[in-house]
Amino acid sequence: MISRLHYISQETADKSHLQNIEEACQAGVDWVQLRVKNKSDNEVLAIATEAKEICKKYKAKLIINDHVAIAKKVKANGVHLGKEDMDPAEAREILGDRPYIGGTANTWEDVERLAMAGVDYIGLGPFRDTSTKENLSPILGIKGISAILNNMIIGDIQVPIIAIGGIQTEDIFDLQLSGCHGVAVASLINLSDNKKETVNDINYCLPDGEF
Ligand SMILES: Cc1ncc(COP(=O)(O)OP(=O)(O)O)c(N)n1
Numbered sequence: 466m467i468s469r470l471h472y473i474s475q476e477t478a479d480k481s482h483l484q485n486i487e488e489a490c491q492a493g494v495d496w497v498q499l500r501v502k503n504k505s506d507n508e509v510l511a512i513a514t515e516a517k518e519i520c521k522k523y524k525a526k527l528i529i530n531d532h533v534a535i536a537k538k539v540k541a542n543g544v545h546l547g548k549e550d551m552d553p554a555e556a557r558e559i560l561g562d563r564p565y566i567g568g569t570a571n572t573w574e575d576v577e578r579l580a581m582a583g584v585d586y587i588g589l590g591p592f593r594d595t596s597t598k599e600n601l602s603p604i605l606g607i608k609g610i611s612a613i614l615n616n617m618i619i620g621d622i623q624v625p626i627i628a629i630g631g632i633q634t635e636d637i638f639d640l641q642l643s644g645c646h647g648v649a650v651a652s653l654i655n656l657s658d659n660k661k662e663t664v665n666d667i668n669y670c671l672p673d674g675e676f
Pocket residue numbers: 471498500530531545546547548549550567568569570587588589598627629649
């Protein structure tokens with residue numbers, strides 16, 4: 466089952482990826498995406514190996530951003546791949562049927578392509594501006610996200626959509642009403658002074674149950 470809250474790891478001013486992952490798991494997240502930028506493959510592998518242990522302790526799923534070989538090596542639960550990353554079909558060949566494969570969409574055409582490629586979920590964004598990612602694609606806003614979700618209904622495309630990009634707690638009801646399965650957030654949790662409360666607030670806005 467694809468969780469409705471995808472937590473995305475970050476290094477913050479005083480905390481490493483691993484410290485932030487442990488705190489997010491303590492606060493109740495059950496889906497962790499390790500998103501390490503600007504480090505060597507060996508460094509990412511070392512962090513991913515420890516992240517796997519933390520996630521195992523808290524029974525959270527671990528998804529590796531960008532690095533298919535590392536996901537395979539640490540037996541992660543899946544990978545997330547954007548347009549500049551490995552093709553999802555190639556990743557499926559390497560990883561086999563079980564691991565989740567997520568893809569990034571910024572447009573309706575991306576959603577159609579990823580659905581054809583058989584991804585397990587689609588990260589759709591950016592919902593709004595954010596400093597967490599460089600070189601953002603054009604902002605979709607609630608109108609852009611809703612239009613794409615309407616096209617999915619018309620085209621009978623049923624891949625779970627995870628909205629991403631600058632999401633705040635007060636956005637989540639609207640995103641969920643527009644048909645999103647869930648949300649992916651980094652700074653909302655990583656910069657929170659009370660991560661448990663933040664995670665509870667987010668989960669309160671998301672429906673229970675399976676897709
Ligand atoms: C859930 C989710 N959606 C989208 C992204 C963005 O992936 P990508 O386009 O490959 O950009 P980077 O994260 O690699 O900078 C994501 N990571 N997660």
